[in-house]
Amino acid sequence: MQIRSIKKRQKYLLVLTLLSCLIFSECNFSAKDNSIIIENHDLINASWIGTQDDSLSNETLLYEENPAPVFRKEFTVNNDIHSATLFITAAGYYSASLNGKRTGKNYLDPAWTNYAKRIYYSEYDITADIKQGGNCLGVTLGNGFYNPLPLKMWGRLNIRNFLPTGKPVFIAKLKIEYRNGETEEIITDNSWKFFYGPIIKNDVYLGEVYDAVSEIEGWGTVGFDDSNWKGSVVNKGPGGKLQKAFFPPVQITDIKVPVSISPVTNGKYLVDMGVNFTGIYRIHLKGESGDTISFRFGERIYDNGELNPMTTVAGQIKEPESAVPEPLQLHGRLIVMFLAIKQTNGIALSLLIIHTDIWKFQD
Numbered sequence: 001m002q003i004r005s006i007k008k009r010q011k012y013l014l015v016l017t018l019l020s021c022l023i024f025s026e027c028n029f030s031a032k033d034n035s036i037i038i039e040n041h042d043l044i045n046a047s048w049i050g051t052q053d054d055s056l057s058n059e060t061l062l063y064e065e066n067p068a069p070v071f072r073k074e075f076t077v078n079n080d081i082h083s084a085t086l087f088i089t090a091a092g093y094y095s096a097s098l099n100g101k102r103t104g105k106n107y108l109d110p111a112w113t114n115y116a117k118r119i120y121y122s123e124y125d126i127t128a129d130i131k132q133g134g135n136c137l138g139v140t141l142g143n144g145f146y147n148p149l150p151l152k153m154w155g156r157l158n159i160r161n162f163l164p165t166g167k168p169v170f171i172a173k174l175k176i177e178y179r180n181g182e183t184e185e186i187i188t189d190n191s192w193k194f195f196y197g198p199i200i201k202n203d204v205y206l207g208e209v210y211d212a213v214s215e216i217e218g219w220g221t222v223g224f225d226d227s228n229w230k231g232s233v234v235n236k237g238p239g240g241k242l243q244k245a246f247f248p249p250v251q252i253t254d255i256k257v258p259v260s261i262s263p264v265t266n267g268k269y270l271v272d273m274g275v276n277f278t279g280i281y282r283i284h285l286k287g288e289s290g291d292t293i294s295f296r297f298g299e300r301i302y303d304n305g306e307l308n309p310m311t312t313v314a315g316q317i318k319e320p321e322s323a324v325p326e327p328l329q330l331h332g333r334l335i336v337m338f339l340a341i342k343q344t345n346g347i348a349l350s351l352l353i354i355h356t357d358i359w360k361f362q363d
Contacts, residue, residue, distance in 0.1 A: 042087045043173050046187040048237035050169035059150040067196035071139045074222055075186050077132055080179040084130045089121030091238040092168030093142035098129050100220040106249040107354050112145050115238035116164040120245040138220030141168040142202050149203045169235045193229040254353040264305050279353040
């Protein structure tokens, strides 16, 4: 991951996503019938929405800046609420919020499927978070496996040739039941507005580029001026059947701190997490406007103390004559190397382990 710039004299919370390996086989899919198919009535009346549907003349353009869009919708509550339930899913990944606060604990949602056949949606009870008066729903969309880069896996297989692909879209409905017996629905349609947020690039394999200068303060709260935002575009969607998720979600299950953080060369720092894992990072630091920080991940280090990132390369090709240095004592641990900014005091890094939270489903 790369953080391109940091606002002057301010602290930021950066969440870094680790990438998992992909194993796939060729599959046949058809999206001839793009009508919304729902196995129950949770998302009925809602529409798939996204950004302007610009055509892609060349897949290599996907490597250029492609900011993740953020969507917002304000609504008003004037009666006493009995319950409020949000149903939501996406082709790609989504992160939802209510009044600027993250909704739910799920990550990498929805679970990866063939989007042309089936898409799982999640349900969130947000009764306690709804306020009397004005409220605002917010959604950030990521590419996920619906809009991956045209990587040549093992030098020959373009991942996009094996998956239904397109620009990320999402569908959602907030169902509010009032104590007087009335029901109200806030659905996704072209009344939602969108703009482009601070995540300049994102890919399930190559990570993301985050630009703090592009943060839009308060965009997910009531009263934000969205007059220069664009109207969402109703989309036919990827064509798969919508089904409620019946399995444990991916969530944060543990938090760990580094075993050590040590300087290497040229302003680089090596972080030993002491354990191999799948998860994300949370880091607090200070910097000057225009500073850029790059993060790289691996499981081994070279003899000269530099990170060996080849253990986390997607679809890597190792020539027969190539030599990989023997690992040091850190084999089996996750190691992070980052190029630090000028001010290194006060850096706080923690590891948020994420995986399917099966423990909650045990008897």
